[in-house]
Amino acid sequence: MKAQRLWDEGTRKRLIEAAGEVFARRGFRAATIREICRRAGASVSAVNYHFRDKDGLYAAVFEYSHRWAVEKYPHDMGLEENATLEERLRAFIRSFLLRGLGDGFPAWHGKLIAQETADPSGVLSKVAQTAIRPMDEYLEGIVRELIRKANPSREPNESAVQLCRMNIVGQCIFQMHARRFMKIADPEELSPPQIVALADRICRFSLGGIRAIAVEGQS
Amino acid sequence: MKAQRLWDEGTRKRLIEAAGEVFARRGFRAATIREICRRAGASVSAVNYHFRDKDGLYAAVFEYSHRWAVEKYPHDMGLEENATLEERLRAFIRSFLLRGLGDGFPAWHGKLIAQETADPSGVLSKVAQTAIRPMDEYLEGIVRELIRKANPSREPNESAVQLCRMNIVGQCIFQMHARRFMKIADPEELSPPQIVALADRICRFSLGGIRAIAVEGQS
DNA sequence: GACAGATTCTAACACATGTTCTATTTTGTG
DNA sequence: CACAAAATAGAACATGTGTTAGAATCTGTC
Secondary structure (H helix, E strand, O other): OOOOOOOOOOHHHHHHHHHHHHHHHHOOOOOOHHHHHHHHOOOOHHHHHHHOOHHHHHHHHHHHHHHHHHHHOOOOOOOOOOOOHHHHHHHHHHHHHHOOOOOOHHHHHHHHHHHHHHOOOOOOHHHHHHHHHHHHHHHHHHHHHHHHHHOOOOOOOHHHHHHHHHHHHHHHHHHHHHHHHHOOOOOOOOOHHHHHHHHHHHHHHHHHHHHHHHOOOOO | OOOOOOOOOOHHHHHHHHHHHHHHHHOOOOOOHHHHHHHHOOOOHHHHHHHOOHHHHHHHHHHHHHHHHHHHOOOOOOOOOOOOHHHHHHHHHHHHHHOOOOOOHHHHHHHHHHHHHHOOOOOOHHHHHHHHHHHHHHHHHHHHHHHHHHOOOOOOOHHHHHHHHHHHHHHHHHHHHHHHHHOOOOOOOOOHHHHHHHHHHHHHHHHHHHHHHHOOOOO
């Protein structure tokens, strides 16, 4: 029997890493296979050989970065079981921003998602669902309980939950987009402590917003 | 002397309108001249004749939609001089969302800006500044006064002002992106009353967030 | 009607991109 | 070493894009 090398650790990995960087920065459409292969030190046909086509490479990058990101920055950031709702929300926002700001590895996943929200590639029907839906539902649960806690007299309004959830995600994703938009070509990225500080302020802002929405309709 | 027609009201206008629709939906790069011309019922060389090139057409569309949008939905939405800060913020968010959601004319401007935040075209160096900077500074002033009002004991923290401003803009822009992202190909757009209702809830959320940020650091 | 200028159309060009084909090199194994 | 499979490199192909050239048509004015 032939000892077929099931997982090439050379070109395949270099391609994924180069592609992650380029896809995160340019988006799926604007990224070119030639630039990716140039950075990976491979020929253009390598992507066809290892991933079939550009879509396959993109899907592999997304899955790779997703697996890596949730392992390093899980939604609850390793909170205790008895953590408060406020702590859970803060942990979630921290993980979301840590996965999308900064440079290199950790930031791919968030930047890819940010690119997808602005210009969906359409090749992530299945992968994106399994990656994004659980995240959404996790946040949704926290928000619903926060609204319930802020206004126990009635059941949380469903549209209010959705609004708060979208507002929180919108604030985070805008942070990922904003730096490129504000000033062109700004290589300086935030350090992890800066990202955590930013996350905590967004959490504070959002908690105030959630409480204001929770009491909506009451004089 | 020949009665030169200084401003063609036919093809030129049809091109701008078709281009506005396509640019708003696809973004600058993904939009193709051929699709624009097909919708406008013109040949591909028409854009060269009337606007020199794709960049010129884009700039003309942006200027056109900007002029139209601020005329129909000014930042203060025609508020009285003695309007409260809260009313001003609500009016601003209403105008921003009315300029970016919905379909047809009014929504171009906001959708173009949303596309620019996610993937700057680079051809709007001057035009974009004159269009976006005043909007930012107007919102910034409102936010600063709201923070001062919520915590008169000290001068508003500048980074807190910037954070709140970005959070508000981020919520609005995410609304423009989210609909395409959530469900693929959803033609149903919000009606103006629905947009106003959404704006008011985002305003309520943001006022709660601003107050929470204003008292930051105080036990 | 004639004519000059404005406008439009068709066709082509130059270029970039994703993909594929084929030859070549490398790698593991007997 | 020999050989088959895996992996790579480079060129070529098909397609879509922005742009341009030149012919054809329309428009207003004398």
